[in-house]
Amino acid sequence: MATNAPSTAVTSAQTHPRFGRRQQTWTRKGIAYGVLIIGAITMLLPFFWMLSTSLKPERGVFTMPPQWIPDPLIFDHYIEVWNRTDMVRGLFNSAFIALLTTFGEIFASTMAGFAFARMRFPGRNRFFALLLITMMIPGVVTMIPSFIFFRLLGWIDTWLPLIVPLMFGTAFAVFLSRQFFATLPRELEDAAKVDGANYLQMYFLIFLPLAKPIIATLFVLGFIARWNDFLGPLIYLRSAENFTIPLMLAQLNSAYATRWPLLMAGSVIALLPIIIIFVLLQRYFVESVAITGIKG
Amino acid sequence: MAASAKQERSRLGRNEAIWGYLFIAAPLIGFLIFAAGPLIISLFLSFTNYDLFTSPRWAGLDNWQQALSLTFAEVPQRLDEETGERIFRCGRTDVPASQVPELEGTYDERLRQEITCSPLYGRPRESLPSGYSPWFEFMIGERSFVVGATDPILWQGMFNTVFLMLGIPISLAISLGLAMALNQGIYFTNFFRLIYYMPTILPIAATALIWLWIFNPDFGLLNYALGTRINWLQNADMVKPSLIIMGIWGGLGYQMLIYLAGLQGVPRQLYEAAEIDGANTWQKFRFVTWPSLTPTTFFLLITSMIGGFQNFVQPFIMTQGGPGRASTTVVMSIYDNAFRDLQMGYASTQAWLLGAIIMLITVINFSLARRWVFYETDTAS
Numbered sequence: 001m002a003t004n005a006p007s008t009a010v011t012s013a014q015t016h017p018r019f020g021r022r023q024q025t026w027t028r029k030g031i032a033y034g035v036l037i038i039g040a041i042t043m044l045l046p047f048f049w050m051l052s053t054s055l056k057p058e059r060g061v062f063t064m065p066p067q068w069i070p071d072p073l074i075f076d077h078y079i080e081v082w083n084r085t086d087m088v089r090g091l092f093n094s095a096f097i098a099l100l101t102t103f104g105e106i107f108a109s110t111m112a113g114f115a116f117a118r119m120r121f122p123g124r125n126r127f128f129a130l131l132l133i134t135m136m137i138p139g140v141v142t143m144i145p146s147f148i149f150f151r152l153l154g155w156i157d158t159w160l161p162l163i164v165p166l167m168f169g170t171a172f173a174v175f176l177s178r179q180f181f182a183t184l185p186r187e188l189e190d191a192a193k194v195d196g197a198n199y200l201q202m203y204f205l206i207f208l209p210l211a212k213p214i215i216a217t218l219f220v221l222g223f224i225a226r227w228n229d230f231l232g233p234l235i236y237l238r239s240a241e242n243f244t245i246p247l248m249l250a251q252l253n254s255a256y257a258t259r260w261p262l263l264m265a266g267s268v269i270a271l272l273p274i275i276i277i278f279v280l281l282q283r284y285f286v287e288s289v290a291i292t293g294i295k296g
Numbered sequence: 297m298a299a300s301a302k303q304e305r306s307r308l309g310r311n312e313a314i315w316g317y318l319f320i321a322a323p324l325i326g327f328l329i330f331a332a333g334p335l336i337i338s339l340f341l342s343f344t345n346y347d348l349f350t351s352p353r354w355a356g357l358d359n360w361q362q363a364l365s366l367t368f369a370e371v372p373q374r375l376d377e378e379t380g381e382r383i384f385r386c387g388r389t390d391v392p393a394s395q396v397p398e399l400e401g402t403y404d405e406r407l408r409q410e411i412t413c414s415p416l417y418g419r420p421r422e423s424l425p426s427g428y429s430p431w432f433e434f435m436i437g438e439r440s441f442v443v444g445a446t447d448p449i450l451w452q453g454m455f456n457t458v459f460l461m462l463g464i465p466i467s468l469a470i471s472l473g474l475a476m477a478l479n480q481g482i483y484f485t486n487f488f489r490l491i492y493y494m495p496t497i498l499p500i501a502a503t504a505l506i507w508l509w510i511f512n513p514d515f516g517l518l519n520y521a522l523g524t525r526i527n528w529l530q531n532a533d534m535v536k537p538s539l540i541i542m543g544i545w546g547g548l549g550y551q552m553l554i555y556l557a558g559l560q561g562v563p564r565q566l567y568e569a570a571e572i573d574g575a576n577t578w579q580k581f582r583f584v585t586w587p588s589l590t591p592t593t594f595f596l597l598i599t600s601m602i603g604g605f606q607n608f609v610q611p612f613i614m615t616q617g618g619p620g621r622a623s624t625t626v627v628m629s630i631y632d633n634a635f636r637d638l639q640m641g642y643a644s645t646q647a648w649l650l651g652a653i654i655m656l657i658t659v660i661n662f663s664l665a666r667r668w669v670f671y672e673t674d675t676a677s
Contacts, residue, residue: 028577032477039474040491043545049517050506062515108322115319119312131323134331136658140606140627141651144634144644145334145341151348168326199315228499230609235635246501250613253505260509270502278497282490285497289553 047271054078054264061260077265081252086240087269090248094227095273097159097244101166102222106215108169113177114203118189128178134171139231147235157238162229166222173218176291180214181207217288220281227274245270341644348638359645362447371433371440374416386413450646452621453629456536460611460625461604463540468596471548472589475555476581489556493549500546504613507542511614529615532622539610539623551596558592559585590669598661605654626650 048068053061054077056070081087115121116128150161184207192202230246237243243251252266278285342359346352374383381392396413417440433442445451474492478485495503510517511528519525528538566584575583608627611617617624626646634643 029480029482032480032482035473035477036482036488040488043491043495043548045517046495046503046506046510046545049510053509064515064520066515066517066520108326112320112323115316119316119319120309121313121316124316127320127324131327134327136655137331137335138602138606138651138654140630141338141647142331142334143630144640144647145337146330147634148337148341148348148640149334165326165330167322168330169323171323171327171331174323199312199319203319224497228497228501230499230501230612231631246499246609249499249501249505253508253613260512260515263505264509267502267505271498274498275494278494279490282486285493286489286553289493289550290557 050264050267050271053260054268056261058259058261077261078269080262081265081269085248085252085266086243087245087248087252087266089241090243090245091269091273093159093243094245097162098223098226101163101226102219104163104167105170105173105222106218108167109173109218110177110208110211110215111203112169112174113179114181114207116174116178117181118184118207119199131171131174135175143231143235150236156236157242158236159242161236162226162232166226170222173222176218177211177214180211184210213287214291216281216284217291220284220288221292223277224274338644339648341641342648344641346640348640352641355641359642362642363450363645363649365446366431367444367446369442369444371417371419371442373438373440374418383416384413385416390416449621449624449632450626450629453624453626456611456621456623457605457607457625457627459536460539460543460607460623461601463543464597464600464604466540467544467547467600468551468593470544471551472555472593474548474552475559476585478552478556479559489549489553492552495546495548496550498546500609501613503542503546504610507545508614511538530619532619535615535619535623539614542614543610547600551600554592554596555589558589562588587670591671594661594665594669598658601657601661602654605650605657 052066052068052070055073055075056067057072057074057076060067060070112131116124146161146165150156153160155161188206188210189202192206197205227244228246229244230250233244233247234250237247240248240251249266249270252263256262341352343355343357344352345355345358375381376383376392379392381394383390383392384396385391386396391413415438431443431445433440435441478488482488508529513519513525513527513530516528518528526534528534562585566588567580570580570584606627607625608631611623611625612628612631615623617628627650630643630646630650633639633646
């Protein structure tokens, strides 16, 4: 197959001598636009459907064919979700947990990443390898002993099991920040040493300010992971006032199973903050994907 | 003089080492408390029975046997209820042993075909102790046997989990196509990227609600668009494909972005060289683009499979594992054992089993990778 491929290519080029290069580019681009636009509509349709349903009166959803633009347009379900459920509280809980854990994770991880990349001490590489192994342990394997441990501490139905482990940093973040710090020029330390700075000063005054790109990436990845986490809160949280947004939605679903406009209004409220953050910080999202993909 | 300089250097080195250990202390302690410790404790728990309220009792290999063993049973031959005679099936009719025609095969005028008689057996499902599900049946001589998993929920979950991972190659193919379309030097690249990527960052708990409504059999968007009346999530045959569809929608954008980065890394000279050789579009894809993207594909495959084995939230919210057990996953089985039935020991066994399977599959993937993944350094050889 591989050997005779070039010869067939030559014959096909000869049989279409007038199929111009420019024309070829245009058909290719046309197909690309077609595929992308159809795909984009498919991707967006569920969101539009959610929004449209959330603005319909209760009985408006049970019509066929469905109404795309609700008529009448009502906001009652948003008000009901806002008043009757703890959704606002859930938003606050989620934001608090996600922000605190992400900052803690970044603080602890970048410091360790710096040490692994720029400092010399016995056993450095072995400790780093140990941390890398952590990344390969599936979360389910450690889930049960962790639960038992936190139960012994009396931390069930508190946010502590969700927050405390991340304050120690994560292997993934250590790895990413190590890779980042390793790329910075050697002269930075030398200059700092000449000025008589100790390692804390060197880290906080020189390296940390340079680490903004990796911090942004870690923030975006960490925040999304914590905001979306379902299994952790499901296991540890019991009372509704402690629930995070994903748990609130699951609860909403079991409480109002067939009231679709209400459920969709809840989904909109849950999705809106994250969509806003996404649109504002889209550059960092895209970059974070590129960075995490590179290690492959 | 030289000696004091050396001393000074070693003092500085010690200083650096102390600071270094302080800097890495937090993740290392975290590693011990939240990764290594639980890993070992969970292995220990897998050999015990533990219900959280009484202290763990050593159970030896019981849990592992429960998780891994098969159960055999003989399926009894069907007997006539009144006479106790064995029943044979001849063509389409069931006859007691005494009335079986003497001949091996007789010609039946009504059916217009040769008919043969064979003994009739009971239902395999009823032969296994309750709850055990049959895997396969086999015959030794005239006797029929059935084999089933001792823990049918776990293995049904394993089957479903692997089935749901069929979405991975489909998703990879679609996202590669989209990435190639995006790579044609197109307007609004950023806009498209944004739209495709957005579902991947949203909480599954929320997108699952949207898709529950889309999959609604009576008033859902999907049945309306297709003009069908399929009961997507309440039908045992449709529930897994439905979850796969939603999974593809929710994961496509990440893979597309990674592929796009991969495509932009393909050296331009390779295409130019291929064009000089007269390669057509397909050949350029087959011999330039695809080999250059195999490391990207490998990365995506590994990470999606590791994630796929731990599939939980989506079926948990959308189907609760139903209908029946048609969409139960391994992690759901672990969750139920641990937090509903409070069998922490047995749940740990299942968790370790899953962890071991993930490890094994990853190792196999890496060893297979040598056959199909090209790294740039390889191309010279």
